[in-house]
Amino acid sequence: MTNDTITQKLEQLATNAPHGLLDEVLDAVGILADEFTLVDGPTGPAYVSWSRAGVTAYVPQAIVASPEDFAAQHPRPADYVEAPPRRLAGHLDRALETGMLGKLAVDLDALGEFQRKVLEKCAEIPPGEIRPYGWIAREIGNPGAVRAVGTALGSNPIPVLIPCHRVVRSDGMIGKYAWGSAMKRELLRGEGLDPNIIEETARRGIRVVGTETTGIYCYPTCRHAKRSFSRYRVDFRSAADAEDSGYRACKVCRPAA
Amino acid sequence: MTTTVTDINWRLADDTDAAFSDLVRSLQDGIFSGALQLTRNRHDAEDVTQETFVRVYRALTGYDQQRIRNLELRTWTWTIALNLCRNRARTRSRRPEVSGVDLDRPVTNSDPGLIAADAADLEIWRGRLSRVSAPQRTAVVLHHVVGLPHVEIAEITGRTESTTRSDLRRGLAALRKIIEEESS
Structure with a gap:
């Protein structure tokens, strides 16, 4: 083989870097771009973005109109x-x-540990049910941090998918929402709840409801409370009241510590 | 080419995060092609290429704008890559060979259509090059596979330009002898 043939062969060893290497590098240094697209959500069209690890944001088109925005x-x-x-x-x-x-x-x-815990707990609330802010605080082992829970949910980057609209004030009122309380009410209505009835129940001072036949008390929207017949339903002003009457807390919605 | 390189220096100095992927795109094929011959297998070459750019990024974020504008980006990146190739060769030779795993299989999802060089060819030449002395092998790979000019190779390896030329000459002669021995 002549030197020319050898150098020619050597030149042919030049190849392309593997497809995906760029993304690996960008991910390793923390600057890999998210991707996003438009989906149909419960409040109409919305932008959803994701990283390699999972969904990173959800914003209705009513809030942010264009992909550029x-x-x-x-x-x-x-x-x-x-x-x-x-x-x-x-x-x-x-x-x-x-x-x-x-x-x-x-x-x-990208979030702090506390907010991550709050959002993960919030994601456990099933559709058609609501929990007070204090419930999340208690569940994550930080019962005093009710306001902080409110703040953490207020800056939830993935609303709707992480259902912060299912978390309401401790007095039972629907309360605020990052995109306005009207949208919070609309989302709850979309899940078969009537915000007006919820607030009416709250105004009457009802916080938990018991079922006579089982001796168990729940949050009013718990699927177990909703299932029981109204003639067996007993209203309570607090979990303590229910306990005093000999009821025990539901193990699914966990209305007490 | 010269204008592009200068342009990317200014863009990196201005906004490192925004321009960094263009830097990787412009250099990754060369680094990977060279690393394929300077490490023992495709797996190591992918690791070295990736680690090179991670180090480049970390270094850039610590440099001021003036320094980034004046960087010879390709030379500098290759200095880092060559060091990693050498370290990889050293640590690997002290460890037993991994068996039962095809280390030449792509680690990341690669598009087979994009690969110009034949895997068997890569393997054969890697075998031949491994029998050439390290300085000669480095010079031959950087010049003939990657396409770097003598002056840049001299800068990267820390040798003079005339030594680089003789490394190249001797490296090619050694390769020719190895190939002749194969056929005899």
Whole structure:
């Protein structure tokens, strides 16, 4: 083989870097852009963004109109794409349809530990049910942090999918929402709840309801309370009242410590 | 080319995060092609290429704008890459060979259509090059596979330009001898 043939062969050893290496690098140094697309959600069209780890944001188009606006307000670089990747698409559709995250991964890595705990707990609340802020505070082992829970939910980056609209004031009133209380009420109505009845119940001082036949008390929207017949229903002003009457707390909605 | 390189220096100095992916795009094929011959397998080459750019990024975020504008980006990146290739060769030779795993199989999802060089060819030449002395191998790979000019190779390896030229000449002669021995 002549030197020329050898150098020619050597030149042919030049190849392309593996597809995906760039993303690996950008991810390793923490600057990989999110992708986002437009989906149909319970409040109409909405932008959903994701990282490699999971969903990172949800914003209705009524709040942020154009992809450019979404990218501008997103905390990380974000590229618009036509559709979510296959690993995400099915789980995302299902989550929007059922109102539960299910197998849909969410990426909360950018948040602090407290907020992450609050949001993970919030994601456990099933559609058609509500819990007070104090419930989350208690459940995450921080019963005094009711206001902090409110703040953490107020800056939830993935509303609707992480259902902060299902968390209400401790006096039973629907309360505030990052996108206005009207949208919070609309979301709850979409899940079969009547915000007016909820607030009427709250105004009458009812916090938990018991079922005579079982001796168990629940939050009024707990699926177990809703299932029991109204003639067996007993209203209580507090969990303590229910306990005093010999009722025990429901193990599903856990209305007391 | 010169204008692009200067342009990317200014963009990196201005907004490192925004310009960094363009820097990776412009250099990754060369670094990977070279690392394929300077490490023992594809797996190591991918690791080295990735680690090179992670180090480049971390260094850039610590440099002021003036320093970034004056960087010879390709030379500097290759200095880091070559060090990693050498370290990889050293640590690997002290460890037993991994068995039962095809280390030449792509680790990341790669598009087979994009790969110009044949895997078997890569393997054969890597074998031949491994029998050439390290300085000669480095010079041959950086010049003939990656396409770097002599002056840049001299800068990267810390040798003079005339030594680099003789490394290249001797490296090619050694390769020719190895190939002749194969056929005899």
